[in-house]
Amino acid sequence: MTPTTEDELAQMIKGANGPLRIQGGGTRPIGKSDGEILSTSALNGISLYEPGALTIVAGAGTPVAEIEETLAAENQRLAFEPMDHRPLLNTDGTPTLGGLAAANVSGPRRIAVGACRDFMLGVRFVDGSGNIIKNGGRVMKNVTGYDLVKLMAGSYGTLGVMSEVALKVLPNVETTGTLMLAGLSDEKAIAAMSKALGSPFEVTGAAHFPKGEGGAPLTILRIEGFADSVKYRANRLRATLAAFGDVDIEISEDNSRWAAVRDVTHLANQEGDVWRISSKPSAAAGLISKISPKSVQYDWGGGLMWVLVDQGRDLRASLGSFDGHATLIRGSADVPTFQPEAPALAAMTSGLRSKFDPRGILNPGMMS
Amino acid sequence: MEMPTPNAAVLSRKEQIVARLREVLPSDAVISDERETRAYECDALTAYKCPPLCAVLPANTDEVSAVMKICHDMGVPVVPRGSGTSLAGGALPTADSVILGVAKMNSVIETNYDDRYIKVQTGRTNLSVTGAVETNGFFYAPDPSSQLACAIAGNIAMNSGGAHCLKYGVTTNNLMGVTMVLMDGTVVEIGGAHLDAGGLDLLGLICGSEGQLGVVTEATLRILHKPEGARPVLMGYDDAETAGQVVTDIIKAGILPVAIEYMDRPCIEATEAFAKAGYPMCEALLIVEVEGSDAEIDAQLKLIMEIAQKHNPVELREAKDADEAGRIWLGRKSAFGAMGQINDYMCLDGTIPVSSLPFVLKRIGEMSKEFGLDVGNVFHAGDGNMHPLILFDANKPGDLELCEAFGAEILKLCVEVGGCLTGEHGVGIEKRDLMNVQYAPADLEAQMVVKDVFDPAWLLNAAKVFPLATSDQRRAA
Numbered sequence: 001m002t003p004t005t006e007d008e009l010a011q012m013i014k015g016a017n018g019p020l021r022i023q024g025g026g027t028r029p030i031g032k033s034d035g036e037i038l039s040t041s042a043l044n045g046i047s048l049y050e051p052g053a054l055t056i057v058a059g060a061g062t063p064v065a066e067i068e069e070t071l072a073a074e075n076q077r078l079a080f081e082p083m084d085h086r087p088l089l090n091t092d093g094t095p096t097l098g099g100l101a102a103a104n105v106s107g108p109r110r111i112a113v114g115a116c117r118d119f120m121l122g123v124r125f126v127d128g129s130g131n132i133i134k135n136g137g138r139v140m141k142n143v144t145g146y147d148l149v150k151l152m153a154g155s156y157g158t159l160g161v162m163s164e165v166a167l168k169v170l171p172n173v174e175t176t177g178t179l180m181l182a183g184l185s186d187e188k189a190i191a192a193m194s195k196a197l198g199s200p201f202e203v204t205g206a207a208h209f210p211k212g213e214g215g216a217p218l219t220i221l222r223i224e225g226f227a228d229s230v231k232y233r234a235n236r237l238r239a240t241l242a243a244f245g246d247v248d249i250e251i252s253e254d255n256s257r258w259a260a261v262r263d264v265t266h267l268a269n270q271e272g273d274v275w276r277i278s279s280k281p282s283a284a285a286g287l288i289s290k291i292s293p294k295s296v297q298y299d300w301g302g303g304l305m306w307v308l309v310d311q312g313r314d315l316r317a318s319l320g321s322f323d324g325h326a327t328l329i330r331g332s333a334d335v336p337t338f339q340p341e342a343p344a345l346a347a348m349t350s351g352l353r354s355k356f357d358p359r360g361i362l363n364p365g366m367m368s
Numbered sequence: 369m370e371m372p373t374p375n376a377a378v379l380s381r382k383e384q385i386v387a388r389l390r391e392v393l394p395s396d397a398v399i400s401d402e403r404e405t406r407a408y409e410c411d412a413l414t415a416y417k418c419p420p421l422c423a424v425l426p427a428n429t430d431e432v433s434a435v436m437k438i439c440h441d442m443g444v445p446v447v448p449r450g451s452g453t454s455l456a457g458g459a460l461p462t463a464d465s466v467i468l469g470v471a472k473m474n475s476v477i478e479t480n481y482d483d484r485y486i487k488v489q490t491g492r493t494n495l496s497v498t499g500a501v502e503t504n505g506f507f508y509a510p511d512p513s514s515q516l517a518c519a520i521a522g523n524i525a526m527n528s529g530g531a532h533c534l535k536y537g538v539t540t541n542n543l544m545g546v547t548m549v550l551m552d553g554t555v556v557e558i559g560g561a562h563l564d565a566g567g568l569d570l571l572g573l574i575c576g577s578e579g580q581l582g583v584v585t586e587a588t589l590r591i592l593h594k595p596e597g598a599r600p601v602l603m604g605y606d607d608a609e610t611a612g613q614v615v616t617d618i619i620k621a622g623i624l625p626v627a628i629e630y631m632d633r634p635c636i637e638a639t640e641a642f643a644k645a646g647y648p649m650c651e652a653l654l655i656v657e658v659e660g661s662d663a664e665i666d667a668q669l670k671l672i673m674e675i676a677q678k679h680n681p682v683e684l685r686e687a688k689d690a691d692e693a694g695r696i697w698l699g700r701k702s703a704f705g706a707m708g709q710i711n712d713y714m715c716l717d718g719t720i721p722v723s724s725l726p727f728v729l730k731r732i733g734e735m736s737k738e739f740g741l742d743v744g745n746v747f748h749a750g751d752g753n754m755h756p757l758i759l760f761d762a763n764k765p766g767d768l769e770l771c772e773a774f775g776a777e778i779l780k781l782c783v784e785v786g787g788c789l790t791g792e793h794g795v796g797i798e799k800r801d802l803m804n805v806q807y808a809p810a811d812l813e814a815q816m817v818v819k820d821v822f823d824p825a826w827l828l829n830a831a832k833v834f835p836l837a838t839s840d841q842r843r844a845a
Contacts, residue, residue: 050721050722050723051619051620052615052616052617052619052620052722052723053616053619053721053722053723053752054619055721074620075620075622104564104569106564110563110564111563114537114541115563115564117564117569117572118537118540118541127814131810131813131814132810133810133811133814134807134808134811135811135814135815137786137787137788137806138721138786139719139720139721139751139752139753139786139787139788139791140534140719140751140752140753141529141533141538141719141748141751141752141753141791141792142719142788142790142791143526143527143576143790143791143792143793143794143795144788144789144790144795144799144803144806144807145795145803145806145807145811145812145815145833146573146576146577146815146818146833147527147540147572147573147575147576147577148573148814148815148818149572150540150569150571150572150573150575151568151569151570151572151573151818153569153572154564154568154569155568155569159568170624171619171620171621171622171623171624172622173622174622191482194482194483194484197484198481198482198484198506198593199593200505200593200594200595200596202595226664226667226668228663228664228667229660229663229664229667232661232663232664233661233664236661278562278563278564278566279562280480280483280485280560280561280562281482281483282480282482282483300563303483303562303563304563323560323561323562324560324562324566325562325565325566325567327566338566338567339566339567341566341567342556342557344550344554344555344556345556345557345558345567345570348556348570348821348822349567349568349570351821351822352568352818352821355817355818355820355821356814356817367567367568
């Protein structure tokens with residue numbers, strides 16, 4: 001089913017008599033889901049873009065690329081730097097705004113500016129009973145009523161099907177500076193990244209590869225802005241990190257190094273399951289040593305770990321209890337895709353699902 | 369302002385309720401004497417007052433849980449209270465309610481500079497969160513103007529913003545985890561010291577839910593290192609359109625100031641009489657602040673001054689040092705106090721798309737004449753969050769009602785141009801009956817079913833946010 005209007009979408013959901021599998025561009029098949037495919041791809045088009053107000057509103061099926069091109073023409077961008085899952089998941093298709101929002105997809109810059117959900121100003125969606133609901137709006141500050149925009153962000157289509165999303169956007173930057181440190185152990189690298197992120201120099205990316213180019217450890221830090229300011233801060237940051245060894249600085253207008261971090265291409269085209277683990281940076285190296293993955297990429301200063309492990313392995317058994325959560329992004333393991341919740345929270349979650357989707361037809365089982 | 373009729377059965381059982389509460393709290397933490405409960409009869413929306421049945425001041429999560437369980441079992445409404453600085457009546461009691469104040473819960477539980485967070489009890493004031501980390505060069509970014517007094521609990525309930533949120537975001541963007549007590553006493557942990565809590569975004573749902581879903585007792589907050597420096601530039605223009613265009617041009621030039629503040633002539637005049645900040649007398653005054661090293665600030669201010677100059681300012685003044693910066697901010701920071709010297713005032717906080725600024729200001733000016741009440745505008749222009757201050761005389765019969773009617777018209781105008789009723793103060797009781805202007809019945813129903821899940825009996829701060837007629841049946845059930 002491919003509705004072309006919000007009303008059609010509502011009618012289709014109201015009339016559905018079995019499970020629906022909600023799809024944008026189908027590039028992020030995360031989580032298990034059966035059912036008839038309901039695609040939002042035809043609910044597309046940018047309905048409002050005000051560069052002076054840093055606001056864009058578009059249909060859920062609008063391709064992310066179309067939004068990014070439109071913004072680029074006004075020298076603006078999606079600051080949360082959404083990941084393109086296609087290389088890692090080996091999918092094709094066209095990533096859409098709705099998919100982005102439903103999976104709360106962010107990139108390396110999330111540590112500095114916030115996640116996708118932090119940039120979502122408003123949504124329109126259809127709940128599991130076919131009701132059309134709007135929440136939030138298109139202004140940057142809005143505390144009028146409950147924030148169902150956040151609730152929809154990252155709900156993977158299990159509470160409602162988004163038809164329209166309003167986003168805050170930010171100015172593009174003139175220059176990107178990347179600082180590179182070689183040969184650091186995981187612990188040392190995370191200490192260096194914490195030092196950088198705790199400095200006043202506005203680091204917008206902090207990633208570490210235990211096996212970087214040529215198999216040696218590589219730690220990279222990003223600074224963005226006007227050219228002179230980037231040079232100044234990169235030099236100050238180099239001095240701040242002197243204790244961690246030599247720091248190379250690369251000044252460039254090309255962001256491809258960071259696009260690779262964003263899309264986790266480091267783990268693409270390698271056999272095995274891919275997990276995404278979120279924890280506090282200071283706990284990261286310890287967690288990784290517990291699970292001894294085949295490969296790992298640290299992002300967010302260590303707070304986000306992308307790991308490659310043998311197929312079918314239940315990683316949570318090795319991780320034990322920790323402050324954070326692990327999600328199976330690509331793989332065959334017979335385990336819940338998302339981190340099981342504590343009973344009191346699980347009760348809230350299932351309570352919300354039963355209200356928004358009483359028949360349990362929207363991506364049933366997807367987030368368990 | 370209509371409030372639900374107090375539950376007579378609850379009122380008649382006051383002694384038993386107080387006795388039960390004294391079983392789980394130290395005696396000085398239960399306030400039931402009618403002379404003392406008056407201290408909790410209102411918040412900063414002082415036009416409405418009602419002493420509660422009693423007030424409790426628990427010291428930790430366990431005590432909060434015990435109180436909630438008793439109130440739940442006995443069917444007693446609970447109204448949570450941070451520091452009572454709400455301008456929307458978010459902490460206004462009903463006569464049959466227990467005020468649950470978090471004031472005693474003000475300690476720092478943990479600070480972690482490597483992972484850049486602080487964990488506090490939520491009775492701690494906003495400014496003292498920064499106070500706990502500033503010797504290490506860090507700060508907590510959301511900065512509501514009441515930050516000296518307001519509690520983190522209230523900031524989370526209202527999703528508070530501040531002058532610097534154009535760059536740093538509001539509370540929801542800086543909140544990593546909470547410990548929360550549900551109405552039935554259940555304690556839940558959501559999120560933690562990691563980013564993007566797992567599962568559904570309950571953290572985002574709770575932030576801004578006006579104390580209707582649970583009582584947040586502990587919070588993990590993101591802290592940041594302070595910038596090397598910050599300096600403002602002041603500019604004055606002869607009309608609102610030009611000032612609005614300057615704001616747009618600055619943003620489109622790729623500069624992201626930490627703050628863009630706006631004051632109109634009535635506000636400038638009041639402020640000058642009060643604080644003598646040396647502001648130019650003009651229709652629109654902007655204060656734009658940027659951050660960084662001295663050289664970075666110079667570079668950004670140069671770009672901003674060029675843009676400002678193109679629009680023929682009546683005044684353009686750059687702060688060269690901290691002293692000049694202080695003088696530029698002096699008037700803005702005194703604005704509310706200055707307006708308060710003239711008369712009583714009501715402060716609104718509707719938000720509009722930045723592009724509608726000139727039109728909305730013009731309409732407010734016209735409405736001011738129609739209603740015969742003066743209004744001054746001081747607000748965060750970068751994000752369109754307005755703060756019209758309507759002056760009225762509380763001692764003059766009918767003036768408050770006239771002021772409220774004027775305020776309602778301004779908020780309807782905000783919604784009409786694509787904005788919202790409240791940008792950072794919250795709905796409370798003040799905007800409760802206007803919710804139908806912004807939301808259709810299905811939109812409100814989708815919000816109310818959330819409360820059904822967290823507080824099925826609608827005991828927690830239940831007379832707020834939703835129009836009474838819309839929520840009556842749920843409270844009665």
